[in-house]
Amino acid sequence: MDCIELLLPLKAEYVSLARLAVSGVANRMGFDIETIEDIKVALAEVCNKLVQKGSNSVQSYKIVFNVSVDKLNIVFDCEDKSLRCIFEGEGEKLGVSIINALMDEVEFCSNNSYLMSMSIALKGDS
Amino acid sequence: MDCIELLLPLKAEYVSLARLAVSGVANRMGFDIETIEDIKVALAEVCNKLVQKGSNSVQSYKIVFNVSVDKLNIVFDCEDKSLRCIFEGEGEKLGVSIINALMDEVEFCSNNSYLMSMSIALKGDS
Amino acid sequence: MSGELKLRQENKQEGTCIYISGEVDIYSSQGLKEKLYEIVDSSEKDIIFDCSELNYIDSTGLGIFVGALKKAKQNNKRIIITKLKENIKKLFVITGLDKVFVIEE
Amino acid sequence: MSGELKLRQENKQEGTCIYISGEVDIYSSQGLKEKLYEIVDSSEKDIIFDCSELNYIDSTGLGIFVGALKKAKQNNKRIIITKLKENIKKLFVITGLDKVFVIEE
Ligand SMILES: Nc1ncnc2c1ncn2[C@@H]1O[C@H](COP(=O)(O)OP(=O)(O)O)[C@@H](O)[C@H]1O
Ligand SMILES: Nc1ncnc2c1ncn2[C@@H]1O[C@H](COP(=O)(O)OP(=O)(O)O)[C@@H](O)[C@H]1O
Numbered sequence: 197m198d199c200i201e202l203l204l205p206l207k208a209e210y211v212s213l214a215r216l217a218v219s220g221v222a223n224r225m226g227f228d229i230e231t232i233e234d235i236k237v238a239l240a241e242v243c244n245k246l247v248q249k250g251s252n253s254v255q256s257y258k259i260v261f262n263v264s265v266d267k268l269n270i271v272f273d274c275e276d277k278s279l280r281c282i283f284e285g286e287g288e289k290l291g292v293s294i295i296n297a298l299m300d301e302v303e304f305c306s307n308n309s310y311l312m313s314m315s316i317a318l319k320g321d322s
Numbered sequence: 323m324d325c326i327e328l329l330l331p332l333k334a335e336y337v338s339l340a341r342l343a344v345s346g347v348a349n350r351m352g353f354d355i356e357t358i359e360d361i362k363v364a365l366a367e368v369c370n371k372l373v374q375k376g377s378n379s380v381q382s383y384k385i386v387f388n389v390s391v392d393k394l395n396i397v398f399d400c401e402d403k404s405l406r407c408i409f410e411g412e413g414e415k416l417g418v419s420i421i422n423a424l425m426d427e428v429e430f431c432s433n434n435s436y437l438m439s440m441s442i443a444l445k446g447d448s
Numbered sequence: 449m450s451g452e453l454k455l456r457q458e459n460k461q462e463g464t465c466i467y468i469s470g471e472v473d474i475y476s477s478q479g480l481k482e483k484l485y486e487i488v489d490s491s492e493k494d495i496i497f498d499c500s501e502l503n504y505i506d507s508t509g510l511g512i513f514v515g516a517l518k519k520a521k522q523n524n525k526r527i528i529i530t531k532l533k534e535n536i537k538k539l540f541v542i543t544g545l546d547k548v549f550v551i552e553e
Numbered sequence: 554m555s556g557e558l559k560l561r562q563e564n565k566q567e568g569t570c571i572y573i574s575g576e577v578d579i580y581s582s583q584g585l586k587e588k589l590y591e592i593v594d595s596s597e598k599d600i601i602f603d604c605s606e607l608n609y610i611d612s613t614g615l616g617i618f619v620g621a622l623k624k625a626k627q628n629n630k631r632i633i634i635t636k637l638k639e640n641i642k643k644l645f646v647i648t649g650l651d652k653v654f655v656i657e658e
Contacts, residue, residue, distance in 0.1 A: 199382070200339065201329035208475040213326065213346040215473075215504075220342040224335060233504075233535040240506045244474045256325070290507035290543050297542040334580040341578075341609075359609075359640040366611045370579045416612035416648050423647040 200261040204243075206250040206274075211243040214259055218270070221261045225268060225318055234298040235268070235316060241291040242272055242312065245282050250274075257311075266318050273310040281305040282312070326387040330369075332376040332400075337369040340385055344396070347387045351394060351444055360424040361394070361442060367417040368398055368438065371408050376400075383437075392444050399436040407431040408438070451503055452476070455483055463494035463528070469501030472509030481512050488519045488527075495520055500531035510545060517549065528552055556608055557581065560588055568599035568633070574606030577614030586617050593624045593632075600625055605636035615650060622654065633657055 202217050204210045215236045222232045239259070246257050257279075262269040283304045286292045295302055299314040306312055328343050330336045341362045348358045365385070372383050383405075388395040409430045412418045421428055427441040451470035458465045466487060472480060488495055495516070513529075520527045528550045532540070540546040556575035563570045571592060577585060593600055600621070618634075625632045633655045637645070645651040 198331045198333070198336070199329075200331070200336065201327070202343075203325075203327035203329075205324045205326070207324070208478070209350060210324070210326065211474050212471070213343065213350065216346040217328075217339065217343055220339040224339065230535055234538075236504070237506050237535075237539065240473060244506065244508055247474060290510055293543050294507060294539060334578075334583070337579050338576070356640055360643075362609070363611050363640075363644065366578060370611065370613055373579060416615055419648050420612060420644060 198263040200263065202259045202261075203256055204259070205256050206247055208247050211240055211247065214243050215240055217259075218261065221263060222268060225263060227268070227316075227318060231316070238295045238298040238314060238316075239270060241295050242314075245291060246272070246274065246279060246311075249279060249282055250276065260310075266320075267315055268318065269313065269315040271310050271313045280311050324389040326389065328385045328387075329382055330385070331382050332373055334370075334373050337366055337373065340369050341366055343385075344387065347389060348394060351389060353394070353442075353444060357442070364421045364424040364440060364442075365396060367421050368440075371417060372398070372400065372405060372437075375405060375408055376402065386436075392446075393441055394444065395439065395441040397436050397439045406437050451501075453480060455480065455487075457487055459493075460496070463496045464491040465496045465498055467498045467501065469503075471504035472502065472512070473504060473506060474508045477508050477512055480509070481515070484512060484516050485519055488516045488525075489523070491520075491523070491525060494526040494528060497527065497529045498531055499529060499533070499536065502533065502536060505536055505539065507543075510539065510543060513549070514545070526550060556606075558585060560585065562592055564598075565601075568601045569596040570601045570603055572603045572606065574608075576609035577607065577617075578609060578611060579613045582613050582617055585614070586620070589617060589621050590624055593621045593630075594628070596625075596628075596630060599631045599633060602632065602634045603636055604634060604638070604641065607638065607641060610641055610644065612648075615644065615648060618654070619650070631655060 200221060202214060204214060218239050219232050219236055222235050227235065257272065257274040260271040262271065281304065283292050295314065300317050301315040303313040326347060328340060330340060344365050345358050345362055348361050353361065383398065383400040386397040388397065407430065409418050421440065425440040425442050429439040432438055453470040453472055453476035456467040464487065517527050530552045532551065540549065540551060558575040558577055558581035561572040569592065622632050635657045637656065645654065645656060
C-alpha cells in the first residue's frame with residue numbers, strides 16, 4: 197500500500213489544492229473521470245467543514261491518502277481534537293448526505309487517532 | 323507565511339503528483355502559466371533524482387512549500403540522510419543546469435535539517 | 449486550475465439569465481453570494497441559471513442556491529436551473545434539491 | 554492529468570515523422586526509450602519529431618532525445634525537432650541542446 201500525506205493550512209483558499217491532489221491520486225489509481233469528480237466533492241465537504249469549524253485554534257490539518265490496488269482510503273487528522281466527530285448531529289445536512297452518497301465507507305466518528313475516514317473502491321470494470 | 327507539506331512514496335509514478343501539487347500552489351499564489359511550467363520542471367528534477375538514487379532504503383520523501391506574498395520556497399527532505407547533497411559533482415548535468423536556470427535561489431547542499439531547498443520570486447508585474 | 453468562478457447576467461424575454469462558469473467552492477463562493485442575491489432581489493422576472501460551464505460545486509454552493517431560491521420565492525419568482533453537467537446534477541438528486549428547484553436540460 | 558504520453562509514426566517523403574504527445578516524465582518515459590530507439594535504428598531516412606502536442610518534458614526525456622541522436626548519427630541520419638512549445642524550447646536552450654539538435658519551427 198502506498199501512502200501520500202498532504203498537510204494544509206486550515207484556510208478556504210487551500211481546499212482547491214486538496215481537490216487537485218486527490219484528483220491526481222485517483223487518476224493515477226485508474227478511477228474514471230466521473231468517479232474522480234465524486235471523490236473531489238466528498239473530500240471537499242470534509243475540508244469545508246474543518247475550515248468552517250476550525251477557528252484560529254489550529255493552523256493546519258492533514259489528509260492521508262492510503263492507496264491500495266482496489267481501494268482509496270482517505271483519513272483526515274488535525275491536532276485540535278475538538279474537531280473530532282465534526283459532523284455529529286448533522287444527518288440531514290447537505291455535506292453529510294453528499295459524503296454518504298458518494299463514498300463506499302465513511303467513519304464520521306473515529307475511535308482511532310484521527311478525525312474521520314472515508315473509502316471508495318476501485319471497480320474492476322471502471 | 324503558509325506552509326504546505328506533501329509526503330510522497332519514493333516512486334516514479336508519484337512525481338506527476340508533486341508537479342500537480344506545485345502547480346496548484348503556484349497558481350493560487352498568482353504565478354503566470356509560463357513560470358508555473360518552469361517551477362514544475364525544476365521541482366521534478368529534484369524528485370527524479372531522489373527516485374533514481376533513493377533505492378529501497380527509504381520509503382518516502384517530503385516536499386514543503388513555504389508560501390509568502392512574494393516568494394515560493396520549496397524544501398525537500400527525507401529520512402535517508404545519504405540523499406543529502408544528491409546533486410554534488412553534477413555541475414554539468416542536465417538536471418542541475420535546469421534547476422539553476424529556472425529557480426532564483428538554489429541550495430543544493432544544506433547545512434540545515436533538510437536535503438535541499440529552492441526558491442522563486444513572484445514578480446510584481448506577473 | 450480548471451476555471452475561476454464567473455457570473456454573467458443577461459436579461460432575456462423568458463427571464464433573467466445568469467451564466468455561472470468555473471468552480472463554486474468554499475473560497476470562490478465568498479463573493480458569489482452577495483452578487484447572486486442582489487441579482488435575484490432586483491429581478492422582475494424568473495431567474496434562469498445556465499450551468500453549462502459550471503465545472504464544480506459542493507454544499508457551499510448548493511447552500512447559496514437554496515438561499516437564492518428563498519429570496520426568489522419572497523418575490524414570487526421562480527428559479528430554473530438549466531444545463532447541469534451530469535456530475536453536478538447528481539448532487540442535486542443526492543440532496544433532494546432536484547425536487548426543490550425546477551431543473552431543465 | 555494533462556495527457557498520457559503517446560507516440561505516432563508516419564513515414565513521409567522528408568523523413569520518418571514521429572508525433573510525441575502528452576507528458577514525458579520519469580514514469581511515462583520508461584516505455585518511450587525502447588520504442589523510440591527502435592524507430593530511429595530502423596529508419597532509413599532522417600527523423601523528424603513533431604512536438605506540437607508535447608506538453609511536458611524534463612531531463613529524463615531530454616536524455617532520451619540525446620540517446621536517440623547518438624543512434625541516428627551512427628546511421629548517418631539527422632534528427633530534426635519541430636514545433637516545440639516555448640516552455641520546452643527554453644529547456645533546450647538552457648541545457649545547450651539547442652546547438653546539438655536541429656530545431657525548426
Ligand atoms: N432537501 C432539501 N430541501 C430543501 N432545502 C434544503 C434541503 N437540504 C438542505 N436544505 C437547505 O439548504 C440550506 C443549506 O443546507 P445545509 O448545508 O444542510 O445547512 P446549514 O447551512 O444550516 O449548515 C439550508 O437552508 C437548508 O434548510
Ligand atoms: N549540452 C550538451 N550537449 C551534448 N550532449 C549533452 C549536453 N548535456 C548533456 N548531454 C548528454 O545528454 C545525456 C544525458 O545527460 P545527463 O542527464 O547530464 O547525464 P546522465 O545521463 O549521465 O546523468 C548524456 O549522454 C550527456 O552526455
